[in-house]
Amino acid sequence: MFPNKKVQALVGQKIQVEMKGEKNILEGTLVSADDYLNLHMVDTTEIQGGQKLRTLGSVVLRGNNIILLNPLKE
Amino acid sequence: MFPNKKVQALVGQKIQVEMKGEKNILEGTLVSADDYLNLHMVDTTEIQGGQKLRTLGSVVLRGNNIILLNPLKE
Amino acid sequence: MFPNKKVQALVGQKIQVEMKGEKNILEGTLVSADDYLNLHMVDTTEIQGGQKLRTLGSVVLRGNNIILLNPLKE
Amino acid sequence: MFPNKKVQALVGQKIQVEMKGEKNILEGTLVSADDYLNLHMVDTTEIQGGQKLRTLGSVVLRGNNIILLNPLKE
Amino acid sequence: MFPNKKVQALVGQKIQVEMKGEKNILEGTLVSADDYLNLHMVDTTEIQGGQKLRTLGSVVLRGNNIILLNPLKE
Amino acid sequence: MFPNKKVQALVGQKIQVEMKGEKNILEGTLVSADDYLNLHMVDTTEIQGGQKLRTLGSVVLRGNNIILLNPLKE
Numbered sequence: 001m002f003p004n005k006k007v008q009a010l011v012g013q014k015i016q017v018e019m020k021g022e023k024n025i026l027e028g029t030l031v032s033a034d035d036y037l038n039l040h041m042v043d044t045t046e047i048q049g050g051q052k053l054r055t056l057g058s059v060v061l062r063g064n065n066i067i068l069l070n071p072l073k074e
Numbered sequence: 075m076f077p078n079k080k081v082q083a084l085v086g087q088k089i090q091v092e093m094k095g096e097k098n099i100l101e102g103t104l105v106s107a108d109d110y111l112n113l114h115m116v117d118t119t120e121i122q123g124g125q126k127l128r129t130l131g132s133v134v135l136r137g138n139n140i141i142l143l144n145p146l147k148e
Numbered sequence: 149m150f151p152n153k154k155v156q157a158l159v160g161q162k163i164q165v166e167m168k169g170e171k172n173i174l175e176g177t178l179v180s181a182d183d184y185l186n187l188h189m190v191d192t193t194e195i196q197g198g199q200k201l202r203t204l205g206s207v208v209l210r211g212n213n214i215i216l217l218n219p220l221k222e
Numbered sequence: 223m224f225p226n227k228k229v230q231a232l233v234g235q236k237i238q239v240e241m242k243g244e245k246n247i248l249e250g251t252l253v254s255a256d257d258y259l260n261l262h263m264v265d266t267t268e269i270q271g272g273q274k275l276r277t278l279g280s281v282v283l284r285g286n287n288i289i290l291l292n293p294l295k296e
Numbered sequence: 297m298f299p300n301k302k303v304q305a306l307v308g309q310k311i312q313v314e315m316k317g318e319k320n321i322l323e324g325t326l327v328s329a330d331d332y333l334n335l336h337m338v339d340t341t342e343i344q345g346g347q348k349l350r351t352l353g354s355v356v357l358r359g360n361n362i363i364l365l366n367p368l369k370e
Numbered sequence: 371m372f373p374n375k376k377v378q379a380l381v382g383q384k385i386q387v388e389m390k391g392e393k394n395i396l397e398g399t400l401v402s403a404d405d406y407l408n409l410h411m412v413d414t415t416e417i418q419g420g421q422k423l424r425t426l427g428s429v430v431l432r433g434n435n436i437i438l439l440n441p442l443k444e
Contacts, residue, residue, distance in 0.1 A: 001253070003260035003282050019141050020243055020287060021094055026142075031075070037260070037284055038077035038111070044144075059144040060077045062111055062137065063284065065094060067241050068248075070266075070281040093215050095168055100216075105149070112151035112185070118218075133218040134151045136185055136211065139168060167363050169316055174364075179297070186299035186333070192366075207366040208299045210333055210359065213316060223401070225408035225430045242391055242435060259408070259432055285432065289389050290396075292414075292429040315437050317390055322438075327371070334373035334407070340440075355440040356373045358407055358433065361390060 007033045007069065014072040015041070020065045024048045027072060028059070037063030081107045081143065088146040089115070094139045098122045101146060102133070111137030155181045155217065162220040163189070168213045172196045175220060176207070185211030229255045229291065236294040237263070242287045246270045249294060250281070259285030303329045303365065310368040311337070316361045320344045323368060324355070333359030377403045377439065384442040385411070390435045394418045397442060398429070407433030 001009070010030050017026045017039065028044030039061040046054040075083070084104050091100045091113065102118030113135040120128040149157070158178050165174045165187065176192030187209040194202040223231070232252050239248045239261065250266030261283040268276040297305070306326050313322045313335065324340030335357040342350040371379070380400050387396045387409065398414030409431040416424040 001262065002256050003254055003262045004256065006254070006262045006280075006282055022141065032077055032080070034076050034078065037282075040075065040077045040080045056142075056144055057147070058080075059142045060080050060111075061142045062140045064138050064286050065141050066284045067244065067287050068278070068281045068283050070278055073279065096215065106151055106154070108150050108152065114149065114151045114154045130216070130218055131221065132154075133216045134154050134185075135216050136214045138212050139215050170363065180299055180302070182298050182300065188297065188299045188302045204364070204366055205369070206302075207364045208302050208333075209364045210362045212360050213363050223410065224404050225402055225410045226404065228402070228410045228428075228430055259430075286434050288432045289392065289435050290426075290429045290431045292426055295427065318437065328373055328376070330372050330374065336371065336373045336376045352438070352440055353443065354376075355438045356376050356407075357438045358436045360434050361437050 004033075004035050004037065007037060007039075010069075010071055015069050016047075016072050017041075017061060017069045018067040019061065020067055024053055026056070026059070026061070028056075034063070037066055037069075039063065039066070039069075078107075078109050078111065081111060081113075084143075084145055089143050090121075090146050091115075091135060091143045092141040093135065094141055098127055100130070100133070100135070102130075108137070111140055111143075113137065113140070113143075152181075152183050152185065155185060155187075158217075158219055163217050164195075164220050165189075165209060165217045166215040167209065168215055172201055174204070174207070174209070176204075182211070185214055185217075187211065187214070187217075226255075226257050226259065229259060229261075232291075232293055237291050238269075238294050239263075239283060239291045240289040241283065242289055246275055248278070248281070248283070250278075256285070259288055259291075261285065261288070261291075300329075300331050300333065303333060303335075306365075306367055311365050312343075312368050313337075313357060313365045314363040315357065316363055320349055322352070322355070322357070324352075330359070333362055333365075335359065335362070335365075374403075374405050374407065377407060377409075380439075380441055385439050386417075386442050387411075387431060387439045388437040389431065390437055394423055396426070396429070396431070398426075404433070407436055407439075409433065409436070409439075
């Protein structure tokens with residue numbers, strides 16, 4: 001399964017995303033993703049050291065600024 | 075709804091944008107967006123810690139330098 | 149009007165540009181712009197805190213390193 | 223062998239990846255790679271000075287933020 | 297004249313280039329440029345505060361990491 | 371000769387590469403390069419102040435994160 005298909009397979013699940021130049025991690029439910037890895041997430045929160053820092057709600061992330069993403073271990 | 079369509083759906087609304095390498099957040103009304111997430115915004119202000127820092131007015135933002143954007147909660 | 153058309157509409161006018169990783173702002177007259185937002189500007193100066201820092205003259209800016217641009221308020 | 227083919231040839235092997243703006247190295251087993259060097263890795267760990275720092279498991283890495291990758295010497 | 301044509305018009309001339317994340321400026325003679333603004337330069341030197349810091353000779357610069365370039369005022 | 375052809379012409383030779391966000395220089399023998407300047411190098415070492423810092427061996431470098439490359443003067 002190619003990387004973009006792997007991301008598609010995470011739609012509807014909770015994921016963690018590290019963005020370029022950001023110290024903190026974003027967690028939320030993946031609503032949609034395109035082939036550039038642009039992401040639409042809802043219920044998004046910014047996490048620092050395991051603590052909620054900020055509630056962002058519905059966000060769009062620009063794919064080229066994603067360092068990595070992975071499914072959230074619950 | 076794909077991420078670029080989600081952004082299109084925000085045209086006419088107030089949004090918040092985090093840009094790469096910027097400490098501050100930009101707030102303004104989204105006038106137009108293309109598939110690269112290049113944005114045209116008006117009534118744009120730069121916000122730091124909830125305070126207006128600078129009035130920018132009409133601005134064009136380069137999509138690849140957007141970290142994330144979300145609708146402004148009012 | 150899409151963001152790239154908005155930029156085209158600024159040809160011949162004085163604009164301000166913030167570049168990635170630059171503290172200072174570039175001001176100059178926009179001569180041409182393409183769809184990647186690569187810009188050719190003349191009479192360009194580097195501005196820091198409202199003061200001219202350096203005269204650059206005719207410059208080409210790489211579009212993907214533009215954070216934002218706006219028409220210069222005169 | 224072109225660079226993207228070299229990466230394809232590493233599928234199934236353990237690799238090391240340096241990401242842009244990250245101090246630490248990611249190590250894991252390469253599951254898939256596309257022509258943009260987007261990578262899907264499993265059993266991924268974050269390494270600092272030869273020590274495991276964090277277990278990440280299954281991750282997708284955005285190709286344009288990869289500085290370099292090489293096969294892990296065992 | 298579009299920005300890429302402006303760069304083409306500088307072939308054979310001495311130019312100055314500011315690269316992303318570099319403190320210093322590169323000066324050299326432009327041998328060739330493509331539409332991505334990848335550049336081949338010869339007799340290239342690294343300049344800091346008007347002083348030669350390092351002689352680089354023949355170099356290839358990746359276009360997307362160029363902040364700006366301009367003809368060298370002699 | 372366009373910049374990508376210049377790079378092709380260096381295949382089989384020892385080159386130096388400066389990567390974005392890296393303090394150190396990579397030296398190695400260029401095995402292959404594509405039009406995005408993705409590079410495959412072997413016998414790669416990381417150099418700091420003229421001293422070998424780390425042996426990397428066979429590496430793939432992502433083209434968009436290359437600042438500049440030049441043939442190694444021997």
